Amino acid sequence: MPRPPQSDEEKAQTRCRILDAARTLFDGDGIKAVSMRAIGRRVGLTASALYAYFPSKVDLVRGLWSDAKDDLTRRLQDISLAHADPLEAIRALGAAYAAFGIEDPLRFRVLFLWDDDSMNDDFYSREENQSPYFVLRDRVAEAIGRGLIAGPDDADLVAQAVWASVHGVVVLNNTCPDFPFRPPGLLVSTVMDAALGGLRRGIVEGEGR
Amino acid sequence: MPRPPQSDEEKAQTRCRILDAARTLFDGDGIKAVSMRAIGRRVGLTASALYAYFPSKVDLVRGLWSDAKDDLTRRLQDISLAHADPLEAIRALGAAYAAFGIEDPLRFRVLFLWDDDSMNDDFYSREENQSPYFVLRDRVAEAIGRGLIAGPDDADLVAQAVWASVHGVVVLNNTCPDFPFRPPGLLVSTVMDAALGGLRRGIVEGEGR
Structure with missing residues (x-):
């Protein structure tokens, strides 16, 4: 059964959690060494859910x-x-x-x-x-x-x-x-x-x- | 047949070449991602020859x-x-x-x-x-x-x-x-x-x- 669509506030919170996770991982291992998959895993998102927020690592860094x-x-x-x-x-x-x-x-x-x-x-x-x-x-x-x-x-x-x-x-x-x-x-x-x-x-x- | 022992000048030159190679690789990929093996390969040294100059990556960074x-x-x-x-x-x-x-x-x-x-x-x-x-x-x-x-x-x-x-x-x-x-x-x-x-x-x- 599909999950109910997220509210704007929920989306903003998720975006924030993704950025926090990326920041921590980038700082520990360097941007190059961190995969989108690792970032998704840290915040409990599948790759496709993560890509809906940030289509690429460059978008994430820019965010x-x-x-x-x-x-x-x-x-x-x-x-x-x-x-x-x-x-x-x-x-x-x-x-x-x-x-x-x-x-x-x-x-x-x-x-x-x-x-x-x-x-x-x-x-x-x-x-x-x-x-x-x-x-x-x-x-x-x-x-x-x-x-x-x-x-x-x-x-x-x-x-x-x-x-x-x-x-x-x-x-x-x-x-x-x-x-x-x-x-x-x-x-x-x-x-x-x-x-x-x-x-x-x-x-x-x-x-x- | 073993190679003749290197002179002090040859050793200094080799040390210099190792440091140059490490500097370039570290800068490109970050210190963590570069192996001693990759540095040795770049200067044409076996791992054991490299370790005679720098026993560890930390020694190399310090050098x-x-x-x-x-x-x-x-x-x-x-x-x-x-x-x-x-x-x-x-x-x-x-x-x-x-x-x-x-x-x-x-x-x-x-x-x-x-x-x-x-x-x-x-x-x-x-x-x-x-x-x-x-x-x-x-x-x-x-x-x-x-x-x-x-x-x-x-x-x-x-x-x-x-x-x-x-x-x-x-x-x-x-x-x-x-x-x-x-x-x-x-x-x-x-x-x-x-x-x-x-x-x-x-x-x-x-x-x-």
Whole structure:
């Protein structure tokens, strides 16, 4: 006897369970080594039931990526809205990005695809895949426009420099957890203080120290 | 008839060829999926000949890691010796680290172990495995001692902030090559300018721009 059709909520829950299982298996064994069958087995689905949700492993990887990206974007947008001052917003965005990456390293690695080559080469070049970045860049452009940043008059260059600086803290923390790093929160605020200190206009000797 | 014994130079060459083959295979398929047999086959060695050089895959991974670390350490030491001024040295060390990571992403990834778990948990906590870091930290300590850095009076915190900032540029460049980043050299110098600008003593508005 056929099962009754699933509600939308049930379908969303199943999709979520599949993505969770895939994330765990990919992280343990690498994307290449994990079969769709193994993912289905972990969530109690037949191959054909699984394929109704994700027709291929690439779709699954993209689903994981897309969820993480949307999650990060929403979080950054909320942070940005909470800060009227663009420099305060940039600092808070850096801290939120670091928290996102450090609290769940697996999800953070998903965003960077485990260096997987199942994506197209032009994956990150598409604007719809850059939404978290645009949240930061918009506030950097605002800071430059208001004369709050004396550094290069190039919002992309400045935003990328800030992003890279805080990205490095997350990645080092997650890949070398046994290195005697200072606490990540302190390291993030030092990196942001240094970067914004060097970028913002009107620094005088000893100010703010 | 047994082959004549190899000279030390021949042995060093064979060791090098094994490491190159392992590096390529690990990068393509992941450490877990590559067998010692596959590595031996690639360099034309029997398993027993290979085991004479590297008794296990962990030894091979450590050999790769150790070579990359020694290479980076030597390069940073040379850069450090070439700069009497500690702030100039720190800036040049950042640029050299970035160049090391960008010119050969595979070797750079070796340094961070592909997130491999074949290492002990305390791998990076051992001082002998931190030699590249100490080159930077020594110059940061010198800059703090000479009053050239107004930031935190903690050489480890400052050195780690500088390291993380430039590390982020390398990692983003290598993991998202299709993202429309500004040229890596420009991004590295912007990151170092911003970080050192915020850290060093005596910044006045508009100085150096």
